Amino acid sequence: MGDDAQIVYSDGRIETRNAQSTTGFQQVDGETDPGTLTPFTTQSIIVNFNSIADGRGFSLVKAIRQNTGYQGAIFASGDINPDHLSFAFQVGFDAVIVSAERWQKYGGDSWRAALNPAVRLSYSQTHSKSLQSIWQQRHRI
């Protein structure tokens, strides 16, 4: 594996990519003010979480699609650990890019286990296939 990053997709696929293969993806900081977003020209965007203590990146993904009309893939990267995977997919990230270092630190088992989360319900709407919205289910919309 060496320096290869692992890309964990919301549909459960895990893909090994060498670190260079994400060059050309447009990088956006998780802390970016959505009001300052300009239209994107690439087909892949990476939202980088500098620290998980700052959850703004979880709101940004919606804003990117809404404010700029962007329809390509959006990846999360940075300070994400297996316990945050479910939130990332819930808000609409297509995949999380896990650095070789992070992959190793938590162990492949933990990352794979996180694709099958214990919590499979959320109240509000969700983009994740492993989560079901309680409100949608109750009100059949």
Place this chain on the structure above:
Amino acid sequence: MYRYDELDQSLVEQRSAEFRSQVERRLAGKISEAEFKPLRLMNGLYLQLHAYMLRVAIPYGVLSSKQMTKLADIADKYDRGYGHFTTRQNIQYNWPKLIETPDILDDLASVQMHAIQTSGNCIRNVTTDPFAGVAADEEVDPRPLCELLRQWSTLHPEFAYLPRKFKFAVTGSAVDRAAIKVHDIGLRVKSGPNDTVLTDIWVGGGQGRTPKIAQLFKANLPVEDLLPYLEAIMRVYNRYGRRDNKYKARIKILLAETGLEALQQQVEAEYQSIDQTAFSYIESEYARIAGNLIKPEYHTATEAPTRTNAEFEAWRRQNVKPHKQSGYAIAVVSLKPAGGIPGDATSIQMRAIADIAERYSSSELRVTHRQNLILPHVLESDLFSVWELLVKVDLAEANIDLPSDIIACPGLDYCALATARSIPIAQSVSKKIRATELTTDLKGVSVNISGCINACAHHHVANIGVLGLNKSGVENYQLTLGGRNDQNASIGQRIGPGVAADDVPEAIERIVNFYVDVREIHESLPDTFDRVGKEPFREAVYG
């Protein structure tokens, strides 16, 4: 009270399973304490001075007899036979073992309870008027909205890593018993035309080192528009709230630095950008919750109350409040025996009150912001029997709304952040003041004692506030006067230098005596303070 459906239940069980796996990874050494910390804090588990502390949510302070019995069982099985009820209407266990916390959560889940978001930089357990749904003066029952907020905020992915913790309080009465103006967001539910429900949103109240009274941010918003509007406020706060200094990270500081109008504009703009269709079910969900509240069956009294005695009458005068259903009463059960630890209850007391509630209060109980318990639906003709049973377990102290009904935080006896003790101070103050209040009318005078500037006991908005500090290694207690936490909320003012621990009871006694001497008829302590000013009070204490 709200009854879980299968989905609510499953979510709580799943969350408990998730936490079990996190604890297992910690115990196996797969994650460090530094990595575990944010995970445990999402679930109410703190590392305190001597041990872990688990904070269990009692959403908006409502619980059933069965739940209270379970809390007693947990106190016996995993703790030292007692629990501590907090100003946030929660219960804390002070001595659980890490390895057993997943079992505690499973036990809680078995009675529709959890510890979700009782700590961490997220939306915390929502609090409300402890008399919700039964107060004689209530305009709208706030519980359906509280439950809607509980669901909305539970594991909300966008608001799990905010700049700081975030607290909501809700009231449905003009008389505010939920202290909504000292919360990050306070909501006042009101009835609108044609049976609609409207909300006023107050933003930016808070305590801690920079106490603030909330400002009216949005008036008369229909309840079905509330969640997208709150989502807009939360996003703007998350976006612009300060992360460089944790003491400036609450929304009260953002509001002060941005200005009301500018912040309102930012929120309006965000609100306009929110996809409203995602919230189209709010109206029906609100109605579903309201319809799902278990309502007690009220009966007409069969017999007039006959038994009485002087002690019972004193308790009734002080602890019994008017109920909206005629023939019924709200009985407040004091957890403040003179010389006792405010908010503590033993497992024996918890079981006893659970039994009393089952027999006499439709199996329902409440926890109050002032750290007491409530039997919300008692037939007036049963009050004497209830009182007799309370006497047997030392829960019949007749001091509700009197100065000895002290709010105190855990302070240096437990809390890792404390600068001074608060429990022993509360004990000595209550012992002394109890004697005075038995002979002098001191109704409504509140005393709150915090063990550090974080102000968990809300000392800023107490009539008499006590703040424990540490001055070169010695505990020192600052006194503030004139605070209020009701609809006319105001921050108390410091009246002079701090006093030593041993001198606090005497200082409070002097304040109270001076107030009694100079008050006008029916004048509250803060009103007297406003009228006569700081100096004479200062003189009375230090003179």
